[in-house]
Amino acid sequence: MKFLTSLALLASAVAANPILRTRNSTSNFHLKTTGADNENHNNLCVYGYHTGAGFNDAVLTSDVGTASPAFLNGTNVQFDLDTPFPWGLYMIAQSNYASWEPVEINTGYGSSDFSVKDGNLQWPEDQGFGGWLVCDWYHNAPQLFYLWKYYKPTIPSSCSKVQLSVESTA
Ligand SMILES: *[C@@H]1O[C@H](CO)[C@@H](O)[C@H](O)[C@H]1NC(C)=O
Numbered sequence: 001m002k003f004l005t006s007l008a009l010l011a012s013a014v015a016a017n018p019i020l021r022t023r024n025s026t027s028n029f030h031l032k033t034t035g036a037d038n039e040n041h042n043n044l045c046v047y048g049y050h051t052g053a054g055f056n057d058a059v060l061t062s063d064v065g066t067a068s069p070a071f072l073n074g075t076n077v078q079f080d081l082d083t084p085f086p087w088g089l090y091m092i093a094q095s096n097y098a099s100w101e102p103v104e105i106n107t108g109y110g111s112s113d114f115s116v117k118d119g120n121l122q123w124p125e126d127q128g129f130g131g132w133l134v135c136d137w138y139h140n141a142p143q144l145f146y147l148w149k150y151y152k153p154t155i156p157s158s159c160s161k162v163q164l165s166v167e168s169t170a
C-alpha cells in the first residue's frame with residue numbers, strides 16, 4: 001500500500017496537459033509506424049496522450065517534436081518524460097474477448113519481454129501478440145493497439161496493421 005500511495009502522489013504531480021513534455025536526450029529512440037496500406041498511418045510516432053493521473057494512451061503524431069522519446073531498459077520500453085518517476089509501455093491484458101487491445105504509457109516500468117527484430121519492436125507471440133494496429137480513434141488522432149493473435153480480426157477501414165520501427169533520435 002505504501003508503494004501505491006507514493007505512486008499516486010507522484011502521479012498527481014503530472015500536469016493535466018494532454019501532451020507530456022519530452023526531454024532532450026541522445027540515447028533515445030522514437031517508435032515510428034511503417035508498412036501500413038493506408039499512407040496516412042505511416043511515419044507516425046508514438047506519444048503519451050494524458051488520460052488521467054499517471055495514465056496515457058499511446059497515440060500517434062506526425063510531429064517528431066511531440067513524440068515521446070523511448071529507451072530500452074532490459075526488455076522493458078520506457079519513456080523519457082522529464083519526471084522523477086518512470087513511464088513504461090504497457091500492453092493491456094486481454095480480458096474482454098476483443099480482437100485488439102490498447103497500448104498505454106503509464107507510470108512504472110511497463111510490460112517486459114519486448115525485443116527489437118530487424119529494427120522493429122516486437123512482443124512475444126506466446127503472450128498473444130498478433131502485431132501492431134493503428135486506428136483513427138477517440139482522441140481525434142491515430143492510436144496504437146495490438147492484435148490479439150488468437151482471434152481473427154475484421155479490420156475496419158479506419159485501421160491499419162503496421163510495424164513499429166525503432167528510430168534513433170540522435
Ligand atoms: C539538445 O541536444 C542537442 C544535440 O542533440 C544539443 O546540441 C543541444 O544543446 C541540446 N539542448 C539542450 C537544451 O540540452
Ligand SMILES: *[C@@H]1O[C@H](CO)[C@@H](O)[C@H](O)[C@H]1NC(C)=O
Nearest residue numbers: 073074076078085086087109
Ligand atoms: C530499469 O528497470 C529497473 C527495474 O527493472 C529499475 O530499477 C531501473 O531504475 C530502471 N532504469 C531506469 C533508467 O528507469
